[in-house]
Amino acid sequence: MQYISRYQSPLGKILLAADDMGLTGLWFYGQKYFALHLDESHEEKSYSVLDLAKRWLNLYFSGQEPDFSVPLHLKGTEFQKEVWKILCDIPYGTTVTYGEIAAVLAQKRGLERMSAQAVGNAVSHNPVSVIVPCHRVLGSNGSLTGYAGGLERKLKLLELEKVPRY
Template identity: 65%
Template sequence: MICTAKYSSPLGKILLASDEIGLTGLWFYEQKYFAKNLDPLHEEKENETIKKTKSWLDEYFKGKEPTVKVPLHLIGTDFQLMVWKILQTIPFGKFMTYGDIAAIIAKEKGIKQMSAQAVGGAVGHNPISIIIPCHRVIGSNKSLTGYAGGLDKKLKLLTLEKTDIKSPYFQKY
């Protein structure tokens, strides 16, 4: 059974979804791909995963790197899962570019190159934003591009993590 709950964040309302394995979705209301693939047979109810997710978000929105471990249940293509796994390695307050992720995948697959645009498509379909930090992926010229929740939220999330991409001291991961 899929359980859902709402969370009020400083950036707007968030919908959480979880099954018996882990968190399956975390979306800002009105974001692109909102609740995509959410089973229509879901129940508004807080299970243990949703409680942990709310605790994680409470810590995060206080500007702290969360210590709560949230179990995840990612559902996607092999390529999407590969991209989302890389996103989870980007530390709090750091960033990667789409090209960086493409290069990692190319190396893992033993191929010459991978399309940064294909990576962007997978990043954009990330169903668990913030916890899987797709907001930490930026353009090769340090531009803020491509965030399903909106570029205003992406900038606020990076700012919350004290990640100033305009600074010459901005540390790339």
């Protein structure tokens, strides 16, 4: 069973979803892939993981780096989960490129190279925006590319984290 709750952020309304293993979704209303993997049968109610995620978001949107993590239960392919794990390791206030993530994956798999485009596709399907920081991934030349929540939100999230101009 999944449980949902709503959160009003400075960047728009958010839908949160969780199950007994952790947070399964965090989507801005109107974003690409909104509520992907949300079970048809879900219930809106106060739930400990959702309450913890809201506490994390309150700190984050107040300009602070949260000093705790929210348990996650990410649903996707093994490749997507591998990419999302790398996203979770990007430090607050920093960025990486799709190509850098592809290079890490290639090295882990013993490959000469991996497609940055495949990485971009996995990043775009991240079901837990903000907490799994896909907004910290930039194009090869440092450009703002590909954010399911919209490039304006991506820019605002990077500004909130005081990321130097790219």
